[in-house]
Amino acid sequence: MNEQSEGKNKNNRRQFLKNLGLIGTGAVAGGAAIYSGYRFEKSKDESGERIRVLTADNKLVEVDKSALKEITLDITELQKRGREGLPGHRWVMVIDLSRCRNARKCMEACQGAHQLRAEQHHINVLQMQDSPTTAPYYMPKPCQHCDNPPCVSVCPVDATFKRADGIVLIDNERCIGCRFCIAACPYSARVFNWFDPKDAELHKDQLYDVELNVPQKKGTISKCLFSADRLRVGKMPYCVSACPNGVYYFGDENEDAVTNGTTKETFRLSKLLRDNAGHLLMEELGTKPRVYYLPPKNRLFEFPDKNILDNEHHT
Amino acid sequence: MSEIKNEYIKLDKSAEQITTDLMRPVNLSIGFKAWMAFLIISLAVCIYAYTIQLNIGLGVTGLRDYVSWGMYIANFVFFVAASLIGMLIGAVLGLIGIKWITPLVRIAEIIAVAFAAVAGLVIISDMGRPERLPYVLMYGRIQSPILWDVTVVTTYLVMSLLLYFLPLIPDLAIGKDKLQGVPKIHKIIYNILSLNWVGSEEQIKIIHKSVRILLILIIPVAFAIHTVTSWLFAVTPRAGWDSTIFGPYFLSGAFVAGSAAVIIAMFFFQKNYKLKDYITDFHFDKMGKLLFLVSIVYFYFNLNEFLVPGYKLKQADAIHLQALFNGNWAKLFWATQIFGLILPLILLLFRKMRKAFPILIISIFVIAGAWLKRYIIVVPTQEHPYLPIQNVPDYFMGYTPTLIETAITAASIILVLIIITILSKFFPVIPIWETVHENKTDQKS
Known part of the structure; x- marks a missing residue:
């Protein structure tokens, strides 16, 4: 009795599988027919015109014109490309302290581009004097875009992040305003929007670009971005272009080349640093900055206030 | 050795008498209502201050780009610190078998729950975008000490709540029959919360076991919450924060703040709830010795x-220390160290100073000092960054708390008082069941 019913079951199963196979084959054949029909219909749309396109990783490819789709720059796309960065580059800045005369054009250009208040500095030109017996000098101080950034380590929500191209950005759509990064940064490179940002009403409908960090947002951090938006279109950062005194060099460590923002002359980065004894700011903290300084030697101008050590924060 | 361990006050009272005594404060007296009304009105005023901050931004505080952490963070650290006393008294002293803590355990646990719960809230007042709080869970990065802090503070709060609630269950069962002069709803709540407790051997075993496990587990959690809180500062490269002993330094300081808080609470409960027979000079003397012990450890860490x-x-340390020792912070620094630590240490050596009233005064100084000490740890360091503060308005160089942020800070303290008041007024503040039980075994022996 049992055996019999088992045999019957087996038969049933075999029959079922057979049927399933038939249905499957039929479905695939039908699907293929529909698909080829679709392809045929679709091929009518193809213009036949081929276009060469340079991809983001520098490959030249050919595609049909009809396959091209313009990407609208919505917030999702801006955020995506802002976090990915510019592949293949390692941005680097060199600041020549012997040339800075405190013209402050860099500060102006920067504050204008990033919609900052007068007291908010992404780049700040500081009056420095290392010790009472040494000469004072001016030191422009942007974010150092550290390779070991303390600010990024402490951020609880990945609002500030390090890109593969070396830039440290801040996403004010993510920032919760805890200011742990301000506490952690030894270069005082970060500012906070304590109130509604400058001209908030004017910029309120502007699309947020993480590479420019505008519009600024109340209750979030802002900082120097190495003008990531300008680099994307092949231009030098705002501060670098604005300098009248040839203080800034900007370039790509991978190419070992930096270009002076004022004279547009290009130099070999390694040679420039070697010949001029380039150094990093507070290297001993292990932050691995991406901004190099050339020493303030042979300055051809007078420093206005020789006793700055007395009225500095130290006392 | 066992003699010292088992030292506690023997009550010359029947179980009936003890139950009545300890249940008596559980009622909604006029005094309680007036006190709660006062607290709630003050809280409402202070919450109004917070709405101003929400509208205008954190700019309503005295904080700016250089000193960007101030009173809120100092207050947060203080709250986390004060909450650790629940672990010290309940777990450390409890597990090594110290008997005199019986009437104080619940007080310590109430303080732990109140401060830990509000610590979680006050940190939100420091956020530039409080509505993004869920981001901490959604996008949390495990590298950030803030994540560690959120995790351990919530864990500690839940465990402290359990350590408050579990030993309360037998008392709730007693209370649902014995409570007098309270609204019906009060008894219903007691009935529900008592979870059908009948005092069977099995139930007693379960409670003992779970409390014991919690007591063991809460020790590392409590160490973690304050160590991690100290790391919010110690992981940065700033002079004054860049210290390897911040973990134990904060931890020892926490016990000082917490012990003082318990002594102050003991005094008010003894007076207002008429518990003179249960919280005695003997307990104040013991707590005085505990306060001395934790203070001398804290003094040792200060020295280091x-x-x-x-x-x-x-160089950087010199600038920082100069500001503290004889610069613009000197007055506050020395006042805090002398009146909040050194003087109490000397006074606590004398037996007379460990009596109820003198030790209350000492504890008020200690707890005020503990709060100010957090302020001195948080603020001055930020006034001396590595690079000079330039091209900003002069007031960016320092920090003066505004009225609004003081009010918001006051709100958090009021909230702590509300929680303490409610927990100590709706439920018996001294464990009844345990007191009766201990007294019984004592009379037998």
């Missing part, structure tokens, strides 16, 4: 924290 960098005087 200031003397070692003070000897070397590396």
